[in-house]
Amino acid sequence: MINFDYVRPSTQKAAIDALNKDATSQFIAGGTNLVDLMKRGVTSPQKLIDINRLPLKGIQKRDNVIRIGALALNSEVAEDELIKARLPLLSQALNAGASPQLRNMATVGGNMMQRTRCPYFYDTSMPCNKRQPGTGCSALKGYNRMHAVLGASDQCIAVHPSDMCVALAALDATVIVSGNKGERKIPFLDFHRLPGSTPQKDNNLQRGELITAVEVKDSDASGRGAYYLKVRDRASYAFALVSVAALVEMKGSLISNVRLAMGGVAHKPWRLTAAENFLKGKAATVTNFQLAAVEAMKGARGYGHNNFKLKLAPNSIIESLKTASGLS
């Protein structure tokens, strides 16, 4: 690892000032992705700003909003009584991610900021538009089994590997960020980006901004089915091939409200708006779930090794809907 300067500010303002002062600096929280990238020479910031002493850890409910501090650990959020009771989908998704040790290190803000990535992004001897814009995408014609089937471009077909973010996308969370000009709110779905022609940018956070919290509107979760289905190569501790976060509210035998997001299929957590619209007001039947899955997969394409996702993804949508609606 190339050496770097290290500062540990004790206030938010000092942290943001330090970042603005030095274009080669970066925040570090849990470090579970950043240290990895630095060890492999993928990234080499000249200064790390350790934000772990900032008071951004709390999880509270205020005025019908659940606010989760950006520095709350993934394990703390997953085990939190309020989260388990009110946002069980988030708890499930967090527990499906990484390993217990990594969940004890990774923070909520850091989880969002982990790079959208693929093995070619890590391999510094290979071209990669995300690592070095303009060099080409090795995955397009390379080994692309883990890669995107939705929303990709000819510049990048990597996927965002987070489970937590898929749940937050389904929960319509809001990201609270702080910068020199004050506070700003970003709807969760607008936080991460599709690759387009600028795959080097994973998200819409501006330089000089710090994520301080994530907010989710509280609502009674008791009448709502929540299920996070993660399909992967082994039973645990592996990235999703496909994952589905499903929230289903029933009124009698009809679906009154449904929210769906997918992981492992796109450069960002992928919200299934068309499938949601199709399902609202309809009966919870396997046939309707199949038709919704067809809606969800419109525009999807495989790149060779990941063609199996074109079948795995709709099947996963159907399975998650069956569980979340109480059909099975």
Add this chain to the structure above:
Amino acid sequence: MRKENTPDEEKDEAHLARRKFLKQSTALTAIAFATPALVSAANNNLDEKAAGYFEKVALKLEVNGKPYNLSVEPRVTLLDLLREQLHLTGSKKGCDYGQCGACTVHVDGKRVLSCMSLAVMQDGKKVTTIEGLSTGDELHPMQEAFIKHDGFQCGYCTPGQIMSGIACIREGHASTEDDIRQNMSGNICRCGAYPNIVAAIKEVKEKGATI
């Protein structure tokens, strides 16, 4: 052994003297160019820690109940600090990329991967390694259980497995075999001793002793 170690020690001393010279001269140059805030932050050991102009950063750590005043380069991982500086070689470097769990230690009571933790970020924290588990000649119940159930073959992953197994019970994640398997998934065993590892953890959990 002692005799064999001598040349290395001499080399170490010469190396240290050179480092000390470099450090002092770098520090002097740094002070000349550094901002007053940076110098006072470094001198007073304030929260606003600053490194960079200086080769190493001061670090206070309690390891296995013993306090240490150390100095490290910012890029040194907790694992390398434990193994190379403190000579606590029980924690193993398996993959060094956070994928295998052989380096698992407890920091302030939580199991973490020491290979992915920068030492400098652990300032003021309490670290427990595999060396900190036994009391004198008496092994920790989890160590006893691993021996009894043959929870290892080559042994390289074992320190991480044991540290993780203890945490698994403390976290309340060892109620069933499935639960144990799920919550031990961050510790890879190439020899495939998994059934025996699960049996060891299950026994310690069922005996119900406070660990």
